[in-house]
């Protein structure tokens with residue numbers, strides 16, 4: 001039997017090695033686990049097919065993490081996976097220190113159900129006309145929180161002093177919850193500006209310049225057996241065509257519920273594969289050298 005030329009052998013060995021090692025590089029969890037400084041865990045995902053299908057296309061990771069709603073892109077400040085809350089901030093919103101033209105905060109129907117603003121997120125409607133529904137038929141939707149009335153904003157905030165100084169009296173205002181702005185746009189409410197404040201339960205004795213402006217959302221986690229998948233070393237995702245739950249085990253394998261339990265049960269799927277690949281590759285390498293030397 002004639003030996004094949006050595007350069008041919010080297011090519012075969014090299015190709016084999018490359019093809020064996022390549023999957024390892026790409027088998028790591030196919031879902032990004034971080035965006036900027038914010039961890040991305042179930043039910044969220046920034047790559048299509050990752051996370052829960054209900055949250056599909058709600059997050060966009062372009063350097064920073066953004067929460068996408070009907071009314072725009074809101075920068076995600078933090079996600080608390082224990083309390084199941086997410087704090088978002090609208091850079092185009094008025095706050096105590098900056099006055100900006102209003103635009104409505106509008107969520108999709110699904111978002112309003114699975115990730116609505118928390119009850120300690122208060123919407124402050126400012127410079128309302130005396131005909132505003134929240135001053136008439138719906139005035140019971142307005143409240144004061146932690147000892148604060150909305151009139152305080154006109155006096156304490158540089159941005160809102162203008163409302164007061166133009167008329168020499170405070171125009172009507174209203175602190176209210178998300179449900180009010182959900183059913184009534186700013187035009188219907190007849191208020192020219194709004195701002196949102198979070199953690200309102202803990203603002204007793206704290207002045208408006210020191211309040212935290214933003215929107216805190218409370219999300220629900222679909223009960224789809226994700227834990228079982230995570231425990232088996234997979235990442236929870238879904239079929240991008242059917243929307244059905246899937247356990248993403250590696251780039252070459254998806255399972256319905258959990259990644260196949262191997263004999264090296266304690267290692268994650270990626271590590272298991274890497275170990276196997278390494279053994280395989282070293283054996284091949286050894287075999288090739290032995291063959292060449294002989």
Ligand SMILES: *[C@@H]1O[C@H](CO)[C@@H](O)[C@H](O)[C@H]1NC(C)=O
Nearest residue numbers: 049238239240251252253254
């Ligand atoms: C596994 O699922 C992901 C996400 O839906 C998809 O991108 C990938 O192509 C799937 N892989 C296989 C082998 O089916």
Ligand SMILES: *[C@@H]1O[C@H](CO)[C@@H](O)[C@H](O)[C@H]1NC(C)=O
Nearest residue numbers: 046047048057059060061062
């Ligand atoms: C994220 O947003 C950017 C800018 O709007 C857009 O170009 C990109 O397609 C979005 N990515 C995804 C995955 O939706």
Ligand SMILES: *[C@@H]1O[C@H](CO)[C@@H](O)[C@H](O)[C@H]1NC(C)=O
Nearest residue numbers: 127128129162163166171192
């Ligand atoms: C306050 O509201 C009135 C109408 O009710 C409007 O004419 C005025 O421009 C508003 N003030 C500011 C500073 O936008």
Ligand SMILES: *[C@@H]1O[C@H](CO)[C@@H](O)[C@H](O)[C@H]1NC(C)=O
Nearest residue numbers: 142143144147148149150151
């Ligand atoms: C809120 O407080 C202001 C000022 O103390 C008061 O005039 C107003 O009636 C209160 N509003 C409600 C809804 O309790």
